[in-house]
Amino acid sequence: MWRAASTYRRFSTAIPAPCMVHKRGADILHDPWFNKDTGFPMTERDRLGLRGLVPPRVITFEQQYDRFMESFQSLEKNTEGQPDSVVSLAKWRILNRLHDRNETLYYRVLIDNIKDFAPIIYTPTVGLVCQNYSGLFRRPRGMYFSAKDKGEMMSMIFNWPSTQVDMIVLTDGSRILGLGDLGVQGIGIPIGKLDMYVAAAGINPQRVYLGLRQPRLEGEEYLSIVDEFVEAVHARWPKAVVQFEDFQAKWAFETLDRYRKKFCMFNDDIQGTAGVALAGLLGTVRAQGRPLTDFANQKIVVVGAGSAGLGVLKMALQAVSRMGGPSADPHFFLLDKNGLITKDRKDIDPAALPFAKAHHEIEGLGLQEGAGLAEVVKKVKPHVLLGLSGVGGIFHEEVLRAMRESDSVRPAIFAMSNPTNNAECCPVDAFKLAGEDIVFASGSPFENVDLGNGKIGHVNQANNMYLFPGIGLGALLSGARNISDTMLEAAAECLASYMSDDEIKRGILYPSINDIRDITAEVGAAVLRAAVAEDLAEGHGDVGARELQHMSEEETIEHVRHNMWYPVYGPLVHD
Numbered sequence: 001m002w003r004a005a006s007t008y009r010r011f012s013t014a015i016p017a018p019c020m021v022h023k024r025g026a027d028i029l030h031d032p033w034f035n036k037d038t039g040f041p042m043t044e045r046d047r048l049g050l051r052g053l054v055p056p057r058v059i060t061f062e063q064q065y066d067r068f069m070e071s072f073q074s075l076e077k078n079t080e081g082q083p084d085s086v087v088s089l090a091k092w093r094i095l096n097r098l099h100d101r102n103e104t105l106y107y108r109v110l111i112d113n114i115k116d117f118a119p120i121i122y123t124p125t126v127g128l129v130c131q132n133y134s135g136l137f138r139r140p141r142g143m144y145f146s147a148k149d150k151g152e153m154m155s156m157i158f159n160w161p162s163t164q165v166d167m168i169v170l171t172d173g174s175r176i177l178g179l180g181d182l183g184v185q186g187i188g189i190p191i192g193k194l195d196m197y198v199a200a201a202g203i204n205p206q207r208v209y210l211g212l213r214q215p216r217l218e219g220e221e222y223l224s225i226v227d228e229f230v231e232a233v234h235a236r237w238p239k240a241v242v243q244f245e246d247f248q249a250k251w252a253f254e255t256l257d258r259y260r261k262k263f264c265m266f267n268d269d270i271q272g273t274a275g276v277a278l279a280g281l282l283g284t285v286r287a288q289g290r291p292l293t294d295f296a297n298q299k300i301v302v303v304g305a306g307s308a309g310l311g312v313l314k315m316a317l318q319a320v321s322r323m324g325g326p327s328a329d330p331h332f333f334l335l336d337k338n339g340l341i342t343k344d345r346k347d348i349d350p351a352a353l354p355f356a357k358a359h360h361e362i363e364g365l366g367l368q369e370g371a372g373l374a375e376v377v378k379k380v381k382p383h384v385l386l387g388l389s390g391v392g393g394i395f396h397e398e399v400l401r402a403m404r405e406s407d408s409v410r411p412a413i414f415a416m417s418n419p420t421n422n423a424e425c426c427p428v429d430a431f432k433l434a435g436e437d438i439v440f441a442s443g444s445p446f447e448n449v450d451l452g453n454g455k456i457g458h459v460n461q462a463n464n465m466y467l468f469p470g471i472g473l474g475a476l477l478s479g480a481r482n483i484s485d486t487m488l489e490a491a492a493e494c495l496a497s498y499m500s501d502d503e504i505k506r507g508i509l510y511p512s513i514n515d516i517r518d519i520t521a522e523v524g525a526a527v528l529r530a531a532v533a534e535d536l537a538e539g540h541g542d543v544g545a546r547e548l549q550h551m552s553e554e555e556t557i558e559h560v561r562h563n564m565w566y567p568v569y570g571p572l573v574h575d
Ligand SMILES: NC(=O)C1=CN([C@@H]2O[C@H](COP(=O)(O)OP(=O)(O)OC[C@H]3O[C@@H](n4cnc5c(N)ncnc54)[C@H](O)[C@@H]3O)[C@@H](O)[C@H]2O)C=CC1
Pocket: 175, 176, 177, 178, 179, 248, 249, 268, 269, 273, 276, 303, 304, 305, 306, 307, 308, 309, 335, 336, 337, 338, 339, 387, 388, 389, 390, 391, 394, 416, 417, 418, 419, 422, 442, 443, 444, 462, 463, 464, 465
């Protein structure tokens, strides 16, 4: 399953550029991309055969915006006291209806209210939406490729109505957030991720549902389907960036290895998550008042050895090596559902091997293969406890209390699993049990914690949403042949350096989601510049590699910003 979007230039300040439309009359009203509801000016109604098809009074974009926000607020009022899931789904429905009807207005309300709406179109509500997708399904969105389509994908790809596609988010639905294999219902994730692309990176939308009732394909049979899909996409849109999302770990790693040198693609759960986690981990070093190079001395316990956990450790290892040279000796401890992973582990996953502890490294601590989480935390006294296990509540009281004995003055607790119920702990418990000096981050949003006496326990949202839009946009605008580790490091470092010392001291590791466009512009520019420096950039559209090479840092940021789509009504012209 995948969903695609293409960049579209409309700017907020200048008079919007005209938009060519091949339809007339009611067909325009039924196309959410062109539809303006009652917002069509009279001249446009005449020009496009719309007169009489909409009520006579012209309502401005701003009035439509205010009316939508009023109906959203009355929905909030009317659902007060109802269960969270009922309220969340009602909010998702009202937004989805607008999405289906008028995309310009939908994306404008999303961009302007991203802090309130991201938890609805993205985690946590998107998880609930995926679990109920068959019942919620109204209109097709995205495109579906199944085992029955083998041999047909090269022609199927031409069923997609848009000739220009820049960004594709692909999932096999096999590991949706921490909710497991949701099959075709996982389509909600690419839809949510692409909405974040539009809101955060200014990439433009388009659209395509019900899965086959049969076991998942395995081995070569599975890979041959993904191969065929990726080749079909590449044949039609050679410059499109493909984001792999929520594949179960074995396929996440296998497909990344298989395609990353051949295509412009990345795996968000492995690489986007790693960058966001690394930025947060570097922030925790600063929060302790230590120089960044002290990162090499941080003791980090990672719980969850899947695509996300291993991705984080791999990137953290690269960072330690950069800082401390090849002899750097990182202090990472990795646990999975069978406890502490050591070199004594039978049938160890080769991807976990570099992080498996040797006997001599842990015997002094009195630890052994398979040690449980509470024991590991008590004996290691880590600076950071980071969860990517998908298991809600696994940082229970004993574990959190043990973090009080951490060797750090600002112990860090990252409960990064999604959605909310799968978080390893909640912030209220973390601040209460591990102490008020902790730095806290979660994958899904939580409210800050009132610690009393005017003190606030800040809740950070360590979510790959801070990076994937910038990675995708930067890669796209660079025209990079592929997405290198250096481009990903540049993204992480850019996010890490975004925060001021004062914010970091207050335990604020990531910017407000309200600033997501600004962050994405900076991250995108950092990625673009890294691609240029590595000679991977071939340029995009009418901006070639040479022009990119001559741009200063500021010019690159401006160039990225300038290529972000912003939702306004432009005049429609029939061709
Ligand atoms: N905040 C963010 O940006 C992101 C969060 N995630 C979240 O991370 C979680 C895991 O994702 P993946 O790594 O892709 O999944 P995965 O299925 O590849 O890995 C899960 C890992 O957790 C381990 N695990 C399961 N039960 C455990 C237990 N009781 N104790 C210790 N370890 C246990 C498993 O052995 C496995 O190693 C999901 O909930 C996902 O939503 C994933 C990507 C980004």
